[in-house]
Amino acid sequence: MNDEASELVPQDAASEGSAMPRTDATHPDGGIVFWVGAAAGWVIIVIGIRMGLNDPEVKPALLLKWVAGGLVLHDAVWLMLVAMVGAAVAFALRREVPVVLAWALATTAVLTLIAWPFVRGYGRLTDVPSALQRNYARGLIVYLMVIWLIAVAVFAVGRIRRRRTAQKAPS
């Protein structure tokens, strides 16, 4: 996700030869495969909705809030956060975020997200001591340290190589 930053920084040249279409010209033309698939897909979707509505242990209105809430949280918060972090790092480095550092940032975010309920111990019960017994905070920190060590090492090696190549090149 190395290019989030460049997305937030005005780049006229990039905009002209933009990587993205200005309109979505790739939508289906409504061929037979599309319509059969869409019909089959919606039949399955309706089956799922009916299951949710008919199961007394599912509270449909509450479930809908969680499902829709997740979508809003991702599109309105997470995506914006990713873009802002990318922009901030690019601004600090005064250049596009190097690929390996962008990877380390993204992996840190994903692992932290997954680890969060474990680290916080939301599901820990005193009468089930064999569940969630690890020191998850320590485990996460070890993983993040390894990730950043690898990223910094790869970044440094790449930089040294580029310098050597530049020195060897005829002036």
Next chain:
Amino acid sequence: MVRATDVVNRLGSKVEGRFTSKLHETRIAAVLGIALGVSFTVCFVTGLLSHLVQHPPSWFEWPSRPAGLYRITQGLHVVTGFTAIPLLLAKLWVVAPRLWTWPPARTVAHAVERISIVPLVAGSLFMLFSGVANVARWYPYDFFFPSAHFAVAWVTIGGLVAHIAAKITLTRDALRHRPAPDLATATSIDRRRFLGGVAATSGLVALATSGGTVGPLSRVSVLAQRVPSEGPQGMPVNKSAAAAQVTDLATRASYRLVVDGNVGTPMSLTLADLRALPQTEANLPITCVEGWSRGANWRGVAVRDLVAMAGGREGAEVTVESIERGSRYRTSTLTHDQSQDRDALLALEINGEPLHIDHGFPLRLIAPNRPGVMQTKWVTTVTVR
């Protein structure tokens, strides 16, 4: 006078134009889409299997062999779900500019395609969040997790079917190096780096979470719910006797196992009676739906021997019932194939020791190829059908 639609059009176009990265390209979206499609299909099929095993309709019979099959399918379900998280986030980032496509729909087909994305994306996010929360034993909502997870799984897979139908041609073309004419493409190095990075993150997530079921990875799986070898008698516990409020009842000297139902000789057996019966040994895993599993040596009375002793029909369906009250998992049923299996036991011992009370003392069911929630603990009644 400026019309509102013009303003919205200009705004949509402006936001969309901000996504200048070469990585927001069709080919990367196609590769990630295929990986996600495979992951979600694996999760759906294994999840559906788990549901059918636990709530079997009349047409479905889960075999008792291979003994470790459920261990594989459920382990795969959980690990695949975890590894799909980086894939989903990467895919949504790659296609994020399409969120701002304006006008939102240009034809009826385009409108149907875009509407179908809503259940797919919303469902995917909920499935992965609720799955991780379940493994973390965290239920921040007031609905029953398995029912909600199962219903939304259908919604998600329906969205996936519709999405595949919409994108199959585009994906095929993109993979044949035929990018859409209005798309600038990433270089192959950019693409390889990005996809390699996503694969590496998925691999790390697998490494960090799969040790609960893949024993050799236990030491490096720092986010696994369990250390498989830790718990009373080297076996994890999902529900303790204290949590089930059975400690007093299970340890009373008056404990009896009642065998009744469609039998010639109903029986009431003390713990000493059970120990005096012919004993059978089996090495079987406990496989939790939350993704951890652990094998052990079990010793006890074979269910088929007990049914035969009571004069029940060979291959009869057998329901075992726990002392525990108020739990939805207090009974479980062995089908005729399962009750006939030589390794379906009412176990008295684990790894050469009497069962720890948290493992179901005095008597628990252990049978091949079953979810842990169906290996009923603190068994007090066996009903032969």
